[in-house]
Ligand SMILES: Nc1ncnc2c1ncn2[C@@H]1O[C@H](COP(=O)(O)OP(=O)(O)O)[C@@H](O)[C@H]1O
């Protein structure tokens with residue numbers, strides 16, 4: 284079924300929440316080492332698709348392969364152990380716990396305290412905020428700062444694949460750039476990144492590969508540049524005049 | 540008044556179990572009241588038929604009720620899924636409550652009993668009044684158990700996984716916490732405390748199976764006032780409920796002690812619908 288070369292592969296994935304399928308048969312490969320971006324309109328199933336990767340949603344049909352291992356049926360915990368971590372769309376820090384406790388929980392599956400301490404040190408080098416606000420409650424941080432701490436937390440497992448669901452949601456332009464730069468950095472230090480983005484132009488520009496999801500099905504796939512320059516897609520999803528600085532558009536795209 | 544503070548700690552213990560179960564699992568355990576009575580009857584049997592001291596008997600009754608909790612969770616609670624989970628849980632735990640109540644009525648009859656021991660009969664002087672020793676011992680027991688619970692919650696890895704699940708189940712699952720297992724153990728713990736609570740309750744009150752209705756309404760009131768799912772809130776609300784009742788009884792009239800508490804409850808809830816320490820977000824799963 285699977286070639287040894289594929290890193291993460293979606294194979295005829297059909298998934299939903301019990302009332303009709305949200306993902307209606309998706310096939311594509313996420314190559315190792317790159318940044319792969321999923322774009323598409325609100326409600327097209329992007330988050331649901333990511334949840335099938337992390338084990339939060341179990342596909343009704345089809346299979347996901349991670350380096351030859353089938354993922355369907357595995358628990359989020361087992362998938363983490365394989366080296367896939369996800370940062371969900373909604374903020375996921377434990378607000379009442381300190382920043383450091385949150386980041387340490389990222390290594391919940393690691394039992395060795397020494398290893399945890401080492402990784403914490405390493406992660407702090409990339410994310411100074413983890414040290415600066417170590418003792419503060421995570422809930423007291425701004426939205427952008429929380430995102431960075433979530434990134435820091437997800438690196439504690441030294442994952443091979445990092446799955447990010449709209450990491451720039453609700454951020455001001457300056458923080459947004461910082462978050463994007465951080466994603467590039469994570470990729471540069473060896474993490475494969477799979478992300479969903481509403482700030483599509485900016486995201487596609489830094490992506491090696493991209494797919495467009497529409498109504499639970501793939502509409503288009505190719506390199507980041509190809510998708511960015513596709514005239515049809517440009518008009519439909521990238522909105523000729525969407526400004527990346529638009530902080531008004533961000534809250535509007537917030538779900539729920 | 541003083542016995543209020545002492546009893547309050549025991550209510551706090553029983554309510555902590557209830558709020559822990561709600562906080563982690565979004566389950567309202569209506570059976571908590573009858574489980575307290577079950578705990579009291581277990582202590583009764585051990586002491587009357589086997590001559591085992593009430594406090595020593597806890598070594599048997601606490602693990603027994605923990606196992607009861609784990610079994611009930613695996614058999615019934617783990618099957619409740621989806622957005623209707625909380626309301627379904629009220630029905631299911633009410634059914635469980637009725638089954639236990641019926642069984643207890645059959646086994647022990649409806650005659651009220653009270654647990655006996657020297658510390659139930661003997662009193663000690665304190666601030667000019669005499670109180671049976673059981674109030675003091677019960678208080679110490681509740682403090683010891685609550686402290687252990689808090690140390691477990693705030694100082695251990697497992698405790699961190701419980702607090703993470705309390706805060707956000709999806710986020711907890713995404714860092715590798717086995718939320719289903721945490722839920723089972725929390726349900727077990729939440730029920731295990733009724734063994735201790737039931738023993739002290741049964742030693743300070745005459746009871747039969749129907750006493751559970753008064754108990755569950757008090758316990759639910761405590762966790763609603765404290766904020767559903769808030770551990771600190773349950774502690775404070777329990778002490779508030781009992782002491783407020785006692786203060787009103789002394790300075791005004793015992794008739795007004797319950798109504799005053801419910802009056803305070805209504806005022807608090809109209810100002811803060813989420814209770815004293817509740818987080819609104821804790822309600823939406
Ligand atoms: N937990 C859920 N339960 C039921 N339906 C859901 C749930 N989450 C999302 N949906 C539905 O699935 C569809 C796709 O949602 P989602 O994957 O979040 O889209 P996107 O991330 O592309 O905006 C929407 O119609 C949404 O209403």
Ligand SMILES: [Mg+2]
Pocket residue numbers: 329330331372448449538
């Ligand atoms: Mg989404």
